[in-house]
Amino acid sequence: MSDKPINIGIIGMGTVGGGVTELFATQAQTYAKRIGKPVQVSKVLVLNVAEVPADRKEHIADGVLTDNADDFWSSDFEILIELMGGTGAAYTFVKKALEAGKHIVTANKALLAKHGHELFGLAHKNNVSIAFEASCGGGIPCITALKYGLMANQIGGLYGILNGTCNYILTEMTQKNKTYDVALKEAQEKGFAEADPYLDVSGADTAQKLSILASLAFGVHIEGSQVEHIGVDILDLQDIQFGAELGYDIKLLGTAERKEENGPVSVKTQPCFVHKSDLIANVHGPMNALSVYGHAVGHTMYYGAGAGRYPTASAVVSDALNIASGWYGAAFAQMNLTPDCNDPAELVAKEDIESRYYLRFNALDVPGVIAKVTTILGNKDISIAAVMQHESNPGEFTPIVITTHDAKQGDLDSAITEIEALKEIDGNLVSIRIAEFASDS
Amino acid sequence: MSDKPINIGIIGMGTVGGGVTELFATQAQTYAKRIGKPVQVSKVLVLNVAEVPADRKEHIADGVLTDNADDFWSSDFEILIELMGGTGAAYTFVKKALEAGKHIVTANKALLAKHGHELFGLAHKNNVSIAFEASCGGGIPCITALKYGLMANQIGGLYGILNGTCNYILTEMTQKNKTYDVALKEAQEKGFAEADPYLDVSGADTAQKLSILASLAFGVHIEGSQVEHIGVDILDLQDIQFGAELGYDIKLLGTAERKEENGPVSVKTQPCFVHKSDLIANVHGPMNALSVYGHAVGHTMYYGAGAGRYPTASAVVSDALNIASGWYGAAFAQMNLTPDCNDPAELVAKEDIESRYYLRFNALDVPGVIAKVTTILGNKDISIAAVMQHESNPGEFTPIVITTHDAKQGDLDSAITEIEALKEIDGNLVSIRIAEFASDS
Numbered sequence: 001m002s003d004k005p006i007n008i009g010i011i012g013m014g015t016v017g018g019g020v021t022e023l024f025a026t027q028a029q030t031y032a033k034r035i036g037k038p039v040q041v042s043k044v045l046v047l048n049v050a051e052v053p054a055d056r057k058e059h060i061a062d063g064v065l066t067d068n069a070d071d072f073w074s075s076d077f078e079i080l081i082e083l084m085g086g087t088g089a090a091y092t093f094v095k096k097a098l099e100a101g102k103h104i105v106t107a108n109k110a111l112l113a114k115h116g117h118e119l120f121g122l123a124h125k126n127n128v129s130i131a132f133e134a135s136c137g138g139g140i141p142c143i144t145a146l147k148y149g150l151m152a153n154q155i156g157g158l159y160g161i162l163n164g165t166c167n168y169i170l171t172e173m174t175q176k177n178k179t180y181d182v183a184l185k186e187a188q189e190k191g192f193a194e195a196d197p198y199l200d201v202s203g204a205d206t207a208q209k210l211s212i213l214a215s216l217a218f219g220v221h222i223e224g225s226q227v228e229h230i231g232v233d234i235l236d237l238q239d240i241q242f243g244a245e246l247g248y249d250i251k252l253l254g255t256a257e258r259k260e261e262n263g264p265v266s267v268k269t270q271p272c273f274v275h276k277s278d279l280i281a282n283v284h285g286p287m288n289a290l291s292v293y294g295h296a297v298g299h300t301m302y303y304g305a306g307a308g309r310y311p312t313a314s315a316v317v318s319d320a321l322n323i324a325s326g327w328y329g330a331a332f333a334q335m336n337l338t339p340d341c342n343d344p345a346e347l348v349a350k351e352d353i354e355s356r357y358y359l360r361f362n363a364l365d366v367p368g369v370i371a372k373v374t375t376i377l378g379n380k381d382i383s384i385a386a387v388m389q390h391e392s393n394p395g396e397f398t399p400i401v402i403t404t405h406d407a408k409q410g411d412l413d414s415a416i417t418e419i420e421a422l423k424e425i426d427g428n429l430v431s432i433r434i435a436e437f438a439s440d441s
Numbered sequence: 442m443s444d445k446p447i448n449i450g451i452i453g454m455g456t457v458g459g460g461v462t463e464l465f466a467t468q469a470q471t472y473a474k475r476i477g478k479p480v481q482v483s484k485v486l487v488l489n490v491a492e493v494p495a496d497r498k499e500h501i502a503d504g505v506l507t508d509n510a511d512d513f514w515s516s517d518f519e520i521l522i523e524l525m526g527g528t529g530a531a532y533t534f535v536k537k538a539l540e541a542g543k544h545i546v547t548a549n550k551a552l553l554a555k556h557g558h559e560l561f562g563l564a565h566k567n568n569v570s571i572a573f574e575a576s577c578g579g580g581i582p583c584i585t586a587l588k589y590g591l592m593a594n595q596i597g598g599l600y601g602i603l604n605g606t607c608n609y610i611l612t613e614m615t616q617k618n619k620t621y622d623v624a625l626k627e628a629q630e631k632g633f634a635e636a637d638p639y640l641d642v643s644g645a646d647t648a649q650k651l652s653i654l655a656s657l658a659f660g661v662h663i664e665g666s667q668v669e670h671i672g673v674d675i676l677d678l679q680d681i682q683f684g685a686e687l688g689y690d691i692k693l694l695g696t697a698e699r700k701e702e703n704g705p706v707s708v709k710t711q712p713c714f715v716h717k718s719d720l721i722a723n724v725h726g727p728m729n730a731l732s733v734y735g736h737a738v739g740h741t742m743y744y745g746a747g748a749g750r751y752p753t754a755s756a757v758v759s760d761a762l763n764i765a766s767g768w769y770g771a772a773f774a775q776m777n778l779t780p781d782c783n784d785p786a787e788l789v790a791k792e793d794i795e796s797r798y799y800l801r802f803n804a805l806d807v808p809g810v811i812a813k814v815t816t817i818l819g820n821k822d823i824s825i826a827a828v829m830q831h832e833s834n835p836g837e838f839t840p841i842v843i844t845t846h847d848a849k850q851g852d853l854d855s856a857i858t859e860i861e862a863l864k865e866i867d868g869n870l871v872s873i874r875i876a877e878f879a880s881d882s
Contacts (some may be wrong), residue, residue: 008826015737019737021640023593023737027595028592030595030660031592031593033777033779034592034660034661034776034778035592035775035776036776036777039711059747086573088882105742127854131525133590139735139737139739140741141585141586141589141591141741142584143589144582144586144589144590145582145585145586145590145743148582148585148589148763149574149581149582149585149586149756149759150582150755150759151476151758151759151763152464152468152472152754152755152758152759152762153755153759154468160689161493162609183496193771194717199771214688219471219474219475261471279720279723279724279744283505283720283721287756294580294755295744296460296464296580296742296751296752296754296755297580297581297745297752298745298746298751298752299728299744299745299746300579300580300581300582300745301742301743301744301745302739302741302742302743302744303720303740303741303742303743303744304585304738304739304740304742305738305740305741307737308737310736310737310739311737313737313739314591314594314738315590315591315592315593315738317592317593317667317737318589318590318593318594320590321592321593322589324593325772325775325776326772326775327768327769327771327772327775327776328478328768330767330768330771333766334476334477334766335476335477335766335768336475336477337475344730356783375515382619386452393694394606397518397576400502412728418724
């Protein structure tokens with residue numbers, strides 16, 4: 001075993017940073033044994049040393065923590081762990097480090113979803129690597145599984161619960177019949193949701209992660225901004241309850257599918273109904289999971305905590321150890337897995353994405369209206385799987401639920417416009433995708 | 442991209458071999474792109490070329506298939522895929538290949554559970570590597586996840602459904618109230634179980650896989666023969682039904698736990714009750730899953746097909762590609778993860794393994810007997826969690842179910858001996874472990 005330790009620099013000392021420095025400090029001997037050489041955190045850059053809470057400094061050795069950028073950049077670390085987040089200073093610093101020949105570990109999905117193509121290319125150009133396991137699925141080693149463990153496969157589909165905040169809210173709504181507003185408020189009180197929850201509940205965070213995973217899975221280049229996202233904030237409790245009657249659970253899924261080898265890829269993030277018997281329907285609370293369908297392996301799934309100090313630190317530190325041991329950089333240099341090695345994805349047009357749907361609308365004079373609605377759907381080539389209507393009082397508006405077989409989103413959208421124009425319909429028609437997984441078809 | 446292909450030799454052309462050669466033939470371009478160099482199957486050794494079925498030869502190029510061992514061994518492959526199985530000729534051939542400086546890919550859990558220490562050591566000595574993802578969990582990349590993705594963790598527990606035959610039988614018994622004999626017969630008719638099902642249903646296969654996974658997870662050396670195994674063949678349908686009433690599903694689990702860093706490891710394979718709300722309880726039919734608890738990441742789970750032509754080929758071919766790309770050998774050489782780099786495990790003595798238990802016995806004169814039984818248990822320091830008894834007719838034997846809190850197996854065994862000696866008890870007392878996962882405690 002070599003005695004010279006591999007030095008690691010860290011930028012940012014938030015909650016994850018506290019976990020990362022704790023792991024390196026308390027597991028130093030174990031890590032040295034596992035990778036055959038010692039590693040140490042040699043420098044940590046923060047905005048203001050005085051503002052770092054005590055519990056995050058506890059495992060940082062004397063002289064390591066600094067708010068002097070020159071001091072940080074002139075030190076001799078080989079691996080930079082970027083824990084700032086965002087696409088501003090983090091982008092500048094990661095570029096600077098790559099150009100200085102340092103490897104990068106990052107949990108920053110926003111950065112990779114926006115600048116991944118450029119940054120991965122810069123890493124290749126400078127003979128260093130970027131490891132990013134923590135950017136998707138928190139502590140779940142799903143990127144490692146996808147890149148190496150499933151390499152023999154043509155991937156047909158990815159279906160991910162990639163945001164713990166949303167899954168917590170949906171679990172509370174489903175299991176305890178809470179409204180969205182109540183569930184969100186509780187999530188905020190418990191620290192599962194930010195004061196401004198937009199990035200999470202809008203599906204934007206999931207869309208960023210999906211772009212990273214889909215780029216790897218399909219060997220293409222997809223940016224986060226190319227993934228349309230619909231959030232959980234549009235959901236009405238009654239739809240979750242009707243879905244449950246039909247045998248479905250609601251999940252916010254990032255979905256990416258490719259029906260033919262090298263064919264176009266469809267990507268989208270939206271609330272989806274999944275069959276209660278699907279394993280992913282049993283992923284509750286703030287936990288995450290990624291289902292991956294490979295043409296050889298079939299259905300696989302990866303499950304774990306998608307956020308939090310220690311789960312995220314688990315992925316960050318594992319990445320750093322894999323780089324420090326030497327193999328990760330060799331794999332990064334040799335293999336053509338990252339977006340910079342691949343062409344921009346040919347994406348299925350939004351209106352051509354096919355899926356099953358759940359539709360719900362409030363209608364008067366039920367028998368006549370069902371005939372009209374199904375005629376409109378039939379004219380758009382959308383066939384009906386099931387119709388559900390509870391007993392109602394004559395003359396009152398009553399909710400009617402219809403599930404469809406596979407339909408193109410464009411056809412569905414134009415059918416919805418026609419249905420909403422019917423005078424017997426009160427208000428908007430609600431449509432929710434029913435996810436049928438790749439291997440089911 | 443270098444043009445010189447990496448040559449691969451294969452020994453054995455069973456059902457998995459057919460899948461492996463098909464993947465290499467049909468995905469050659471994709472693989473070359475992914476790993477930056479072409480790979481090809483250059484030689485395949487079988488016992489008798491004439492006996493290879495047509496569908497397994499379909500994707501093998503002319504001149505590649507041979508039953509001439511000299512022809513095979515004198516050819517210039519760099520990677521040997523061993524698909525013979527067993528610990529006889531496979532052992533000889535793997536040793537021969539390692540000594541000749543060839544990397545090994547194997548799905549052979551029996552071989553690694555018995556000779557892993559020696560073979561991994563031989564690989565290190567000869568500067569080559571052994572990849573074995575397919576040996577545990579079929580197509581699930583759980584070894585990749587464990588070795589690299591969870592490297593930052595102290596592993597506290599492994600809980601694996603590692604045998605699809607057993608899980609299929611238990612699912613049929615649970616969901617369709619079939620007896621063990623009926624479920625086994627159907628599994629055999631459907632090809633999920635061998636004519637001689639011993640290795641699967643006895644838990645021996647699971648024990649072999651557990652020894653491989655636990656060795657990696659805990660950084661120790663455990664041989665397959667050190668893992669005690671109780672099979673599914675001892676199960677009575679009524680216990681599955683009583684368990685269901687109490688909120689449990691039955692699974693054959695390989696379990697490995699370590700309560701303290703570098704402390705002793707407990708390993709065992711046995712039918713276990715798991716809470717229906719645990720994700721692993723929702724793994725049905727022939728599917729496999731491995732739950733891993735890491736001290737930083739918490740609960741993670743890996744799910745997929747544990748056997749079959751294409752799932753197993755997925756893992757075998759991915760392994761070969763990872764070796765061909767160059768990084769796997771570098772990781773194998775640098776890191777100290779395999780049993781040859783680690784000490785023999787200190788194992789928790791069988792009688793000291795602690796767990797909750799389900800107990801069922803048939804008793805006459807119920808009130809008195811429950812008092813006697815609970816007194817015996819109390820005297821052994823075993824406390825009761827629940828008691829269940831259905832209405833019965835006076836004077837008849839009636840089943841009584843007791844669940845316990847954590848108890849040492851030695852204490853339980855001696856309590857059982859005393860209970861079975863009570864004159865009010867008819868026949869044997871049945872005990873089934875209730876699995877409480879590492880993070881629950």
